[in-house]
Amino acid sequence: MKKRVALSLLLIVALALTSAHLFAGGASETSGPVKIRVGTMPNHIGVPIQYAAEKGLYKEAGLDVEVILFPTGAPINEALSAGKIDLAGSGMASVFALASGDTYWLGDYVKTVAGLGVYVRPDSPVLKEKGKFPGNPNVYGSKETVKGMVILGALGTSDQFEAVAWAQGFGLTGNDFQMLNMDRGPAVQAFKMGEGDAIACGGPPYNYELEAAGFVLAAGLTEVSGMDIADGMLGRKKFIDANTEEVEKFVEITYSVIDELFDSDEMLADYAMGFYNKNGKNYTTEMMKGEIKDKDYIGRKTISSPEYRFGSTMVGMGGFYVTDGKIEPELEKNIFASLRPDFLEKIYGIKITNFTN
Amino acid sequence: MNRKLFLHLLISILSVIAFVGIWHLFTAVLRVVSVNTLPDPMKVFTSFIKKFSNPNPDGATLLQHTAASLQVALTGYFYALIIGIPLGIMMAWNKYIDRFVRPLFDLLKPIPGVAWIPLMIVIFGLGIASKAAVVFFSAVVPCVLNSYTGIKQTKDVHLWVARTFGASHHQKLFTIAIPTALPHILTGVRVALGAAWVAIVAAELLGATRGLGFMIQQSRGIYRTDIIIVGMLAIGICGGILTSILTIISNFLLKGRR
Amino acid sequence: MRVDSTGSVDTVISCQRVSKEFSSKRGTTKVIENISLEVKRNEFVVLFGPGQCGKTTLMNVLSGLDTATSGTVYSLGEKVVRPGAERGVVFQSMALFPWLTVRGNVAYGPKARGFEKSVWIEKSDYYINLVGLKGFEDSYINKLSGGMKQRVGIARAYCNEPEVLFMDEPFSALDAQTRYLMQEEIMRIWSTEKRTIVFITNNIEEAVYVADRIILLTNCPAKIKKEYHIDLPRPRDYTSPEFLSLRDEISKNMDRTL
Ligand SMILES: Nc1ncnc2c1ncn2[C@@H]1O[C@H](COP(=O)(O)OP(=O)(O)O)[C@@H](O)[C@H]1O
Ligand SMILES: [Mg+2]
Numbered sequence: 001m002k003k004r005v006a007l008s009l010l011l012i013v014a015l016a017l018t019s020a021h022l023f024a025g026g027a028s029e030t031s032g033p034v035k036i037r038v039g040t041m042p043n044h045i046g047v048p049i050q051y052a053a054e055k056g057l058y059k060e061a062g063l064d065v066e067v068i069l070f071p072t073g074a075p076i077n078e079a080l081s082a083g084k085i086d087l088a089g090s091g092m093a094s095v096f097a098l099a100s101g102d103t104y105w106l107g108d109y110v111k112t113v114a115g116l117g118v119y120v121r122p123d124s125p126v127l128k129e130k131g132k133f134p135g136n137p138n139v140y141g142s143k144e145t146v147k148g149m150v151i152l153g154a155l156g157t158s159d160q161f162e163a164v165a166w167a168q169g170f171g172l173t174g175n176d177f178q179m180l181n182m183d184r185g186p187a188v189q190a191f192k193m194g195e196g197d198a199i200a201c202g203g204p205p206y207n208y209e210l211e212a213a214g215f216v217l218a219a220g221l222t223e224v225s226g227m228d229i230a231d232g233m234l235g236r237k238k239f240i241d242a243n244t245e246e247v248e249k250f251v252e253i254t255y256s257v258i259d260e261l262f263d264s265d266e267m268l269a270d271y272a273m274g275f276y277n278k279n280g281k282n283y284t285t286e287m288m289k290g291e292i293k294d295k296d297y298i299g300r301k302t303i304s305s306p307e308y309r310f311g312s313t314m315v316g317m318g319g320f321y322v323t324d325g326k327i328e329p330e331l332e333k334n335i336f337a338s339l340r341p342d343f344l345e346k347i348y349g350i351k352i353t354n355f356t357n
Numbered sequence: 358m359n360r361k362l363f364l365h366l367l368i369s370i371l372s373v374i375a376f377v378g379i380w381h382l383f384t385a386v387l388r389v390v391s392v393n394t395l396p397d398p399m400k401v402f403t404s405f406i407k408k409f410s411n412p413n414p415d416g417a418t419l420l421q422h423t424a425a426s427l428q429v430a431l432t433g434y435f436y437a438l439i440i441g442i443p444l445g446i447m448m449a450w451n452k453y454i455d456r457f458v459r460p461l462f463d464l465l466k467p468i469p470g471v472a473w474i475p476l477m478i479v480i481f482g483l484g485i486a487s488k489a490a491v492v493f494f495s496a497v498v499p500c501v502l503n504s505y506t507g508i509k510q511t512k513d514v515h516l517w518v519a520r521t522f523g524a525s526h527h528q529k530l531f532t533i534a535i536p537t538a539l540p541h542i543l544t545g546v547r548v549a550l551g552a553a554w555v556a557i558v559a560a561e562l563l564g565a566t567r568g569l570g571f572m573i574q575q576s577r578g579i580y581r582t583d584i585i586i587v588g589m590l591a592i593g594i595c596g597g598i599l600t601s602i603l604t605i606i607s608n609f610l611l612k613g614r615r
Numbered sequence: 616m617r618v619d620s621t622g623s624v625d626t627v628i629s630c631q632r633v634s635k636e637f638s639s640k641r642g643t644t645k646v647i648e649n650i651s652l653e654v655k656r657n658e659f660v661v662l663f664g665p666g667q668c669g670k671t672t673l674m675n676v677l678s679g680l681d682t683a684t685s686g687t688v689y690s691l692g693e694k695v696v697r698p699g700a701e702r703g704v705v706f707q708s709m710a711l712f713p714w715l716t717v718r719g720n721v722a723y724g725p726k727a728r729g730f731e732k733s734v735w736i737e738k739s740d741y742y743i744n745l746v747g748l749k750g751f752e753d754s755y756i757n758k759l760s761g762g763m764k765q766r767v768g769i770a771r772a773y774c775n776e777p778e779v780l781f782m783d784e785p786f787s788a789l790d791a792q793t794r795y796l797m798q799e800e801i802m803r804i805w806s807t808e809k810r811t812i813v814f815i816t817n818n819i820e821e822a823v824y825v826a827d828r829i830i831l832l833t834n835c836p837a838k839i840k841k842e843y844h845i846d847l848p849r850p851r852d853y854t855s856p857e858f859l860s861l862r863d864e865i866s867k868n869m870d871r872t873l
Pocket of ligand 2: 670671672707783784
C-alpha cells in the first residue's frame with residue numbers, strides 16, 4: 001500500500017517536472033516588476049538592446065528585461081506567435097508578424113544604407129545584362145537570366161525580400177525562381193562550394209565575406225526596392241496593452257542608448273564587435289568599420305525631421321509581399337493598424353506622421 | 358456489411374469527429390489562442406483546398422510539393438530496398454558475409470537517418486541526391502533487419518526436404534529460405550516506407566526548394582500555421598495511401614499463407 | 616541396374632554394421648548399435664520399435680541426412696554420403712511448404728531438378744490424382760485437413776520418383792479413424808505404383824497391416840532384435856486370426872518403453 005502511494009507521488013512529481021515548461025510561457029504574472037522577454041539577434045539590430053541590458057539601464061528604470069537571441073527574424077516571429085517573448089528587435093520578417101494582427105510596431109531604429117542584396121559569381125550570365133531594371137540602371141540581370149535561378153538564403157527574412165524585389169523588377173514573381181532555404185552562415189559556405197546560382201545576402205558580415213571571395217553584387221536591396229530598409233521594435237498586442245507603462249520605458253531607454261551613446265562611432269564599434277564575437281562571429285576592425293558605414297542608427301534627430309514617415313519600411317514591404325502572394329491581401333490592413341507612433345511621440349514630445357502609400 | 362463492422366467504423370468516425378470538434382471548440386468558438394497560432398479546422402480545410410491551385414506563399418502548389426517529396430522519398434526508398442533486402446538475406450544466409458558486414462552495420466544502425474543530413478549535403482550537395490541518401494539511410498536499416506530475421510526463420514526440416522529432392526545450395530536459398538522470409542521481408546518493406554517518409558520531411562527542412570517539408574519550413578516564421586497544418590495533413594494522407602498500397606501488394610504476395 | 620556389395624541386383628538400399636553416437640558436453644550416447652540390413656526392390660519394409668529407440672536416427676543415416684559413426688550405407692551399390700534425389704523422405708512433421716499450393720509442393724522435386732514445365736505438370740497431375748487430391752491442385756497447404764496433408768507429403772515424395780522412399784511415422788499425428796483410412800490408402804497407392812518403401816512406425820497394427828517385412832528394434836541403443844516376413848494376403852483384415860496372432864507375437868517381443 002505504502003509502495004503504491006510512494007509510486008504515485010513519484011509519478012506526480014515526474015509529471016509536474018516534465019510538464020512545467022509547457023506552462024512557463026504564460027505564467028509571467030507574478031509579484032514584483034513584470035518580466036519583459038525581448039527577442040533579438042546578435043547583429044546591428046540587437047546592439048542597443050543588448051547594450052542597455054548589459055549595462056543595467058533597464059534595471060535602473062525598474063524593468064525586469066530578459067534578452068533572448070535568435071539567428072534570424074523567422075524564429076523571432078514563431079516565438080512571438082507562441083507567446084514565448086513579449087517584445088522584439090527584429091528585421092524585415094516583422095512584416096509577417098504585423099500582418100497577423102497580433103502585434104504592434106513601436107518604431108524603427110536602424111537603417112540599412114548598403115550591404116543587403118543578391119550576389120552572383122563573376123562568371124554568372126546575370127552580369128552580362130545591365131540596364132534592364134526599371135528605375136535603376138545599375139542593377140544587373142534580365143527577365144531571362146533571373147528566371148529559374150536557384151538563390152540561397154534564409155526564408156521569411158530580408159534575404160527572400162531581396163530576391164523577390166529583384167525578380168519583380170523584371171516582371172517575375174517569387175515563384176519564378178527557387179529559394180533554397182539555409183541559414184546565412186551555411187548559405188555562404190554552400191555558395192562558395194558551388195551550390196546555387198546566386199545568394200541573397202543577409203547583410204554584414206556576410207557581404208564582406210562574399211566580396212572577399214570575389215562575388216559580385218548584382219542587385220542591391222535599396223536599388224531594387226526603392227525603399228528605406230529599416231529594422232526596429234515590435235511586440236505582442238496583448239502584452240503591450242496590458243503593460244503600456246513598462247513598454248514605454250523600454251522604448252525610451254533603448255532609444256536613449258542610440259541618441260546618447262551611439263553618437264560616437266568608436267564606442268559603438270567597440271561594443272558591437274565584442275557582442276558579435278561573443279556570439280560566434282569573427283569580426284575584424286575592418287569589417288566593423290564597413291558595417292558602421294552601411295548601417296545608420298535612427299534616433300531623435302531623424303525622427304523629429306518633418307520628412308520622417310513612421311513605419312515606411314514595414315508598410316512598403318507589406319505591399320510588396322501582398323503582390324508576391326506571401327501575405328494574403330485581406331491582411332494588409334493589419335499592417336497599417338499595427339503602427340504605434342504614440343510611444344515615440346510621447347517620449348520625444350513631438351508629432352509623428354504615419355507612412356501611407 | 359455486418360453489424361460489428363459497422364459499429365467499428367462508427368467508432369472510428371466518431372473519434373475523428375470528436376477530435377475535429379474539440380479543435381473547433383478551442384479555436385473558432387472559445388479562441389483560446391490567436392488564429393495565427395492555431396487556425397480553426399474550417400480555415401485549414403479552405404487553405405487545403407486553395408493550396409491545390411495556389412502556389413503562395415511558398416512557390417508551388419500542394420501537388421507540386423507532394424510530387425517533389427515523393428520523387429525524393431521513393432528514390433531513396435527504392436535504393437534501400439534493392440540494397441537492404443539482398444544484404445539482409447546474404448548476411449543471414451552466409452556467415453562469412455555476416456561476420457564481414459555486421460560490425461559496420463551495428464555501428465551505423467543506431468544513427469538516425471536525419472543525423473546524416475549535414476554530411477550528405479557536404480558530399481552530395483543540395484540536390485536530390487543528398488536528400489535521397491538521407492532517406493536511404495533511414496529506410497535501409499529496417500530492410501536489412503527484417504530480411505535477416507526472416508531468413509533465420511527457415512526451418513531445418515524444409516532445408517532437409519530440399520536436400521532430399523536434390524536441390525542445390527542456391528536453389529535452397531531461392532525456393533526455401535526466401536519464401537519463408539517473405540512475410541518478414543514485406544514487414545521490413547512497410548516499416549522502411551514509414552521511415553523513408555519521416556526522413557524526407559526532415560531532410561527537406563534544410564537546403565530544399567520544393568517538397569512538403571520545405572513547404573512547412575517556408576510557412577514557419579511568416580504566420581502561416583494553416584499551411585503548416587495543410588503540409589502535415591498532406592504528409593499523413595500520402596503516408597496512409599502508400600502504406601495501403603503496400604498492404605494490398607503484400608496481401609497479394611502472401612495469399613494462402615494464413 | 617548396378618550390382619551391390621552383396622552381389623544382388625535387387626538390393627536398393629543396404630547398410631553394414633552401422634552405429635551412431637551423439638556426442639555432447641555431457642558425454643556420448645549411443646543411439647544405434649551395429650545394424651546391418653538390406654532392402655529389396657519394391658519391398659515394403661517396416662522399422663518397428665518403441666518410441667525414442669532410434670528409428671528416426673537410423674532413417675537419417677540411411678537417407679544420407681546424417682552420417683554413421685561407424686559402418687557403411689549403400690544405395691544401389693554406391694556409398695551414401697549425402698542426401699540425394701534417389702532417396703525420398705516423408706518426414707514425421709510432414710514439412711510441407713506453406714507458401715506453395717498443392718501443385719507447387721508436389722512438383723517441387725521435378726522443378727528443382729530442372730524438368731520442363733510440361734513434364735512437371737504431367738508428373739504432378741498424375742501423383743496428385745493417385746493420392747486422391749484431384750481438384751485441390753491450387754489449394755494452399757494451411758487450408759487442408761490432416762489426412763490431406765499426408766497425401767500431399769506422399770505425393771511430393773513419389774513425384775520425385777526416388778528409388779527408395781523413407782516414411783517416418785507419417786500417420787502418427789492423425790486421429791484413429793483417419794489413420795486407418797490412410798493405411799488403406801498407402802496400400803492402394805503402393806500397389807498401383809510399386810516402390811521400395813522403408814516405413815517407420817511404433818504402432819503394431821499399422822506395422823502388420825502394411826509390411827512385407829518387419830524389422831523389430833530394441834530399446835535405445837537400437838539393435839535388430841528380430842525380423843518377421845509377413846505373408847498375409849492383401850488387403851489384410853485387422854480382425855483375422857492370423858493377423859491377431861502375428862500382432863500378439865510381435866508385441867510380446869517388443870521392448871517396453873520406460
Ligand atoms: N541430434 C541428436 N543429438 C543428441 N541426441 C539425439 C539426437 N537425435 C536423437 N537423439 C537421441 O537419440 C534417441 C533416439 O531418437 P530418435 O531417433 O528420434 O528416436 P525415435 O525416432 O525412435 O523416436 C533419443 O534419445 C534422442 O534423444
Ligand atoms: Mg522419430
